[in-house]
Amino acid sequence: MATKKKKTFKISLIVEAFQNLEKSYVDLKKHVSLPEEEFVNNKLVLDKVRIDFNLAFESCMRVCRHMSSVLGLKTSSKDCLVKLAQHIGMKEVEKLQRFTEFYFKYRDLKEAVSPKELYRFLKENLVMFKEFARAVVEFVKETTGNYLLIDFDLLNEKSKFIKDSVKKVDFVLRQGLEEFKSKPMYYDRVKYFYQVAYDSLFDICKHLAPKFGIKKFGDDCLSKMVEAGIIPQEYYMDVFKLTNLKNKLISTWEVPPEELYESLKELNPKFEAIVKEISKSLKKLLEERSVKR
Template identity: 30%
Template sequence: MIDTQFLNEKATKFKSALKKVKQIMDRGSKEFVETPMYPDRVQYYMIIAYDELDQIMCHLLKEILNIKKKENCIEDIASQDIFSGKVSRALIDFYNFRQNIFKTKFNYSPEQMFFAVKNILDNLYDQFIPELASLVKELKSKEPQLKIPVNLKKVNEQAKAVKSAVKKIQTFLNYSYDEFQKNPLFIDRTRYFLVVAIDSSLWICRHILRKLKLPTKDCFKTLSEKGIISLETGEKMSLFASKRDEFANPQIDIDTEELYKIIKDDLEYFLKFLKEISKAIFKDVKK
C-alpha cells in the first residue's frame, strides 16, 4: 500500500533541499564559480536531496514492482518509464552526478558542477513533484477500498509481528509436553512470543476502535460486540490479553501444563483474529 504520509514527508524534504540549491544557482554561473562556499553548499544540499529522492523511489519500487530495496533505487525507477522522459533522464543525470561526486572524492570543478546541477534542477524542480502526485493518485485509486479507515501499513506491520510470533511458538509444539516442561528456554521463549503476539494484536484492536471512535477498554470484547470479530475469537483473545502481564513477568511462576495446553489448543485464534480483522477492514469487491 502506498504510504502517502511517508511520501509527503520525503517529497517536502527533497523540495526543500532543491530550493536551497536553486537559490544559489539563480545567482548565475559567474558568481557561483567565484564564490568558494557555493559549490560546497550545492554539493551538500544535492546529496541531501538525492537521499530523500532515493527513499521515495525505493518505496515506489516496492509498491509498483514488488522489488524490496533500501537504497540505490533511482536508477531502477528511471529505467521503467514510470515518469515522463524528461524526468526519467533527470533522474539518471542525478544518479550519475552523485556517483561522480564520490568517484572524484568531492573534487568536481565549480564549472562542471554548475552545468551538471543546472541540468538536473531545470528538469526536476518544477516537474517532479506534480508527476509524483499524479502517480500516487493513480496508484491509490487502484488500492483496495477500506470499510474502516485504518493505517494499513502499520496494521500490516503488527499483523506480521503476530504471525512471526505464532510461527516461533509453533516450533515448540513439535516437542511433547514432557520435553517442553523440562526445557526452561522453551518456556521462556513461549512466554516472550505470546507477549509479542498479544501486544501486536492489542495494538490492532485499539487502532481499529479509535478509528471507529469507540472506547478501547475491553478491546476484543468490544470488537466482538460490534460484529468485527466473532464472539468465540473475542473471548479467546480477551483471555490471552488477561494473561499478558502474567506471561511477561519472569518473577511469576507459570503452570507449564496450562501454558502448553494454551498454545496447543488456542494459539490458532491469533491467526483467526487477523483473518476476521482483514475481512472487516476491506470492502467487498464486486466481480
C-alpha cells in the same frame, strides 16, 4: 513434472517500499518549502536532501525491480522506472524520464548539480515520486483485484508460525509443572516459541490495522484492534496479558517458572482464538468492500 509456480506481486514489499518513500518524500517536501536562498546556503539541509533523494529513489527502484521481474520486463537501473511506467500506462512518462535522468546526473559526482538547480528541479518535479507510486498501486489493485493491498501470503505464513509455536508450547505444558521446573531447556523452549507466536500475531496486526482504518498505533496495535471491534471486547484482558508477558520475557527480569507455566496454560490457547476473530473481521471487511464495488 511439477509446474513452475507463477510469480506474483509481493504486496508487503511494495507497501513497505512506498511507506519508506513517503517518509523521504515528506522530508524532501519540507526542505524545498524553504526559501531558495536558505536552501542553497545551508550545507546541513543539502546533506539531508542528498540522503532523502537517494532513499526515495531507491524505494521506487525496489518496487520497480520486483515488478519488472514478475512482469518479465528487461530493465536496468537507468530505465527501470520508465519502462515500468510505460507498461502500466502511467501518464507523464516523459516527465518521469527527465526526472530519472536528473537523478543519475545528481548522483554522479562527476557531473556537478548546483544547489540552486537542485532546489528548482525538486520544487517543480518532486511530485513525480507520488505520481509513480500512485500509478503502481492502482495497477497492482486492478490487476490483482486486491484493492486493500492485503498480503495473504504474509498472513498465511504468520498464522502458520503461530499454529506451530502454540503446538510446541502445548507439548511442554503437557509434561506437567514439576517436569517443567526440573528441565531448564523447557523454560527456554516455551519462552522462545511464545515470543515467535506473539511477534507473528503482532505482524498480522501491523499489516491489517491500516486496512481497518486504524491509522496510529505502536506496541498497542492489538489493543487498538479491540477498541475498534476487530477483536471482540471479551479479549481485552487476554490481549493485555499476552502483551504484558511478552514484555516481561524480553526484559532483564526473569519470570519464575511457576508463573510462566501458569500464564502459558491460560494464554497459549488465546493466540489461535484471536487469529480466528481477526480472520472473521477481515472476511466481513472484504465482503463489504466487494458489495461497494
